[in-house]
Amino acid sequence: MSMRLEMGLFPVSRIITGKRFGYKDETLTVDADELRELALEGGDLKDVRFDAAVPGDSARITNVLDAVEPIYKVSGRSCAFPGFLGPAKTAGEGRTHKLAGMCVISSTRFLGPMTGIMTFREGIIDMSGPGAVHCTNSETANLVACYEPLEDASNEAHDDAVRLATLKIASRLAERTAELEPIRLETFELGDVDPDLPRVVFVDQVMHQASMVQTFMYGKNLGDSLPTLIHPNEMLDGAVVGANYKTQQKAPTYLHCNMPLVYELYRRHGVDLNFAGVIITRGHHDNQALKERSGHYVAKLATLLKADGAVLAFEGGGNSTVDYWLTVQALEQMGVRAVPIIYEVGRPGSGEFPLVFHVPEADAVISKGMQGERIDAPAVERVIGSEVVEFYNGKRVNTREAFTLIDSDYYANEWAKDINNMVGKDY
Template sequence: MKLELGYVKVTDVRLGTESKFEDGVVTVDVEAVRKMILENEKIADVQLDVAKPGESTRITPVKDVIQPRVKVEGPGGVFPGVISKVDTVGSGKTYALEGMGVVTAGKIVGFQEGIIDMSGPGADYTPFSRLINLVLVITPIEGLAQHEYEQAVRMAGLKTATYIGELARNAVPYRSVVYETPSITEGIKLYPDLPRVGYVMMLQSQGLLHDTYVYGVDAKKTLSTFIYPTELMDGAIISGNCVSACDKNTTYHHLNNPVVEDLFAQHGKTLNFVGVIITNENVYLADKQRSSDWSAKMCEFFGLDGAVISQEGFGNPDTDLIMNCKKIEGKGVKTVIITDEYAGQDGKSQSLADSDPAADACVTGGNANEVITLPPMDKVIGTLDYVTRIAGGNENSLQPDGSIVAELQVITGATNEVGFGCLSAR
């Protein structure tokens, strides 16, 4: 399967009275977008705002970040099974609007989550501070159940990202990259001497506010399966996960997965990137056993020499991570795991809730318990009402001067476990 991904540079996002993409500038017809979102009768109101890098702006509580994309050639459309029909994606040509994000914000439950600071020390921890963000602050109708509110917010974000993506259908990308995955037999013929490497991607799937969708299907009801890496680039996997800001995979992460990108960069040079195995992180222990058995079975069947395993979340998924690692290693396949850490505020405690000697190659996204201070910002998009109640905050989080003292886990994407982050030991 072969996909050409064209990157279209966005240099500015403006709110206006007509929607267009011209000379790198996205202009958004505010009323048209509001009308589109308010078609959902569960949404009472939506406010649009733009946050730019370097501004004294804080966005909170953030639910999802989405990169607008448009499919310009080939079968299907972006976000298959959700926005577009369920046709298989991942081939043809797709444009990505580089430099901008659609951010959804809304108070779904009375705690949680997610801060994006556009400047100051907080900005250093989140990659989304580098984007020009079109923010949707969504208010539900009175009495709407939390899961319906989450779904409404999720759909509003995806619809808006698709709408913006369409504006760039006739744009000219400033750079293009071709990603190609050969079939198993072609791969063996093409690269007989290169190690065969796969990517085992764990998807959050524990229940309300902890869900991920694959072609529109709730991942908790799936078995571990194969997916072409380019399918991810067309939005085959979307986030319905509102919990744990620092280490959840937003839809933006699924579209721009750096593990996929880096494995492609080495494909045909130092390794043969065979493909992606997606697996879930359910709460029922028999599901964990079944899914990890299945991942290991697929690694064996694909004749992998090595596998990179990434997790999403903390606690319950640590068990899936270790089960996957142990069983895949048991098949004679070398593994590297990617996780983050809850090692206590001093960083001295054991990082994961589970462990095994087989997990002897580990990449960390950072310690989510680290305490940080975020200075006050001139402008808040969303509301600070919940800052004391988000994960990693506490009753003393909001200081009299407006600054926030909290754990790193309050920041969206800070310790991301596909490695799409800013923390490094280098």
């Protein structure tokens, strides 16, 4: 079966919160009342209000959970974000419409007690200034949904409600383009190519640890999962949804749907390689035995795909680094040449050891740089979300004013480093 996905693109560079839907000249007008009604229909949220910010604005978005690029299935077996918005049927074929270059951003606070890993880590997006390069979604036009929790909602229930509402809003916005002609049409299909081209798989290690630090696939978190094989088109249709709020490492859903390695492997499919598929694997298994089991499962799937090589991406911190390197080791031991992309834990200029774990087989590593740069964030005209936020170290800051923070306090910082082509270099 050939999986062919047509992606109809409607680029968005300006957003107006208005009274009825409109799309013209890259300007999206949203019906805020309609979206509010949609978000609140389940009764699991107290309220929501909408605001917009575009690149270059003197605006700062706080309390950010997720960023979702609006997609809607015009035709095909599945819906967008299958498992959340409809049955978990296999996505990735038929036609999808996308409001491209924009995101629905969820911003909220949690009322329940938070401790340890299950603490929400403040995520900040600066739409301009020196911080913009250190967060994702400073480059997208953003419709920010600021949710108010029900007083008695547990953190987990509120998180579930926000996620569902955000996916619904995103899909509804794209649905409004169903009858319109896309500005651009892209086709994604892994057609037959010269069988002599090297076969390359993309291994995507996503994070699962606990609530507030998890990733969903077809509507279910990856807690008890084994590594699994999917078609890259499934990711483009929202099969993978992020819910990891360790802000420095998190991959927003927007990126799960737009993985740079997926596009790069597609671009070169039939040119100098054969894109053999995507293996989704979770990080942060609880013990060494499970980490080894997972790594060897990835390697086994890769060999079943007759892969010659694997490129790996990673979402996580210290513990899941072990899962990652054991996967690289297993791939190499099975004869699959592996190139992992990793961020470095040593702070810039510190001389600190760059990784918490390493295997000698990982002799071809792509660096996306190190965290720990101090950034002077300027005062802004507008804050969307709470003006006063509390950072992980307990520091409380009025974010309308100028303040200093560490790059890793910015939203999805490890992925900002990836998409902005940062690299660590020896000095």
